[in-house]
Amino acid sequence: MRLARLWRSTPFRLAIAYGLLFATSSLLVNLATYLLLRAEIYSTLDSSVTETYAVIQSSYTPGDIEDVVQSMNSFSRLQNGDRRIFYLGSADGKRLAGDIMKYRPSGDLQTVSAEALGLPGTERFRIKTGNIDGNNLLVGESLEATDDLAQIIFANFAWMSAFTTLLAVFAGLYLARRAQARIDAIADTMKEISEGNLSRRVPLTGSGDDIDLISAQVNTTLDRLSDLMESMRQVSADIAHDLKTPLNRLKLILEDASLREENNEAVGEQLREALDESDQINATFQALLRISQIEAGARKTRFASVDLKQVFRNIAEIFAEVAEDNGQTLSFDEESAPECLIDGDKELLTQLFVNLVENGINHCAPGTAIALSLERKGDEYAAVVFDNGPGIPEEEKDKVFRRLYRLDKSRNSPGHGLGLSMVKAIADLHGMSTEIRDNHPGARFVLSWKRHVEQN
Ligand SMILES: Nc1ncnc2c1ncn2[C@@H]1O[C@H](COP(=O)(O)OP(=O)(O)O)[C@@H](O)[C@H]1O
Ligand SMILES: [Mg+2]
Missing domain, CATH: 1.10.287 (Helix Hairpins)
Structure with a gap:
């Protein structure tokens, strides 16, 4: 069960994939290096044998085989242990010098066993043979030290490969565990939230990853x-x-x-x-x-081009009388208003501004002047409804948009406390921002929006 879950975890799968990739490539690199090094040490041995052979051979002066015997003997004295072997014998098989009994022709370099040379032990030798003026010459070197070295190098690379593989696996698992823990934290948070604990948040590490x-x-x-x-x-x-x-x-x-x-x-x-x-x-x-x-937002499908100036004109006309009956004035400065076509629902937009005008009429005392205006600055438009009535206190400006919220002083004026909620909803639907400013004195409701298409 736990294993199945691990296998489905992306970080773990990535860790395993990268671990395998890393281990394989490091193994290949180590193997290639080992093979190169091995070839190198064996070829060093071969050069050493060839060189010794050449030196002994060059000590020969025609007719005088003694010189060769002497140079071979001095080589024999030089050597440590039985690393090097020599043989010089006449054509009829008589041994003239050297430390092995049996001559074995090899031509160029060859590997032979101690036994083949009549030597005790199981050692192997690299030998080179040739002919000097009818005499047989053999020069050889033990492979033991080189084999040992090759083995040490092999062991080294094997350990290195094992170590890097282990390192890759553990580092991968560690990193995967860390990533998984963070993913689990997100999943846990979502689970708790789906269970109703809405205050839970995903912990951040602050790394910005x-x-x-x-x-x-x-x-x-x-x-x-x-x-x-x-x-x-x-x-x-x-x-x-x-x-x-x-x-x-x-x-x-x-x-x-x-x-x-x-x-x-x-x-x-x-x-x-x-x-x-x-x-x-x-x-x-x-x-x-x-x-x-x-x-x-369902009404959005009914959007069409609405002439806001025309809407304002109509409202001003109809509500001027109502205001007058209430001892107030309602005006719309049509002259200074720019042309203003907007994509929207005409009925809703009318409702929006009627609500604002009605608020002016209902919540302001007789004698108040209520006004409508349209303004434009570049591609910024604003539709404003303002009055010089009692205004709205700063701390109430947000609250009046709440459903059913009314200021205490308005308890006796008509309304349900839903007019401004509707204003806000309609403005939001049309992408307008709503703001209440101070009109010194009075309230100033500003609805603003940006229009990118130039009007004609
Ligand atoms: N022009 C205004 N001047 C002063 N107060 C206002 C004005 N417009 C709205 N208000 C205050 O905001 C409250 C909320 O307005 P609204 O949502 O339209 O509800 P209603 O008009 O039904 O009371 C009003 O009760 C009133 O106290
Ligand atoms: Mg109202």
């Missing part, structure tokens, strides 16, 4: 995922909490109605109130569903 980079990427994804989960949880909790109040109100009204009915009193007013309350709850649900739909 590829596994670290992937781990960092995984961590970023997990951060985003847990943020999303957290905000979903938050939204669900908020919605449940915020709907409790109107549902409780509805319950109280119905209890009141039921009591009155028991006393045979008229309940028409209570029923109307209940109807009203359930309409409100319905509207809130509708708006929540609509925001979710917009966030899901």
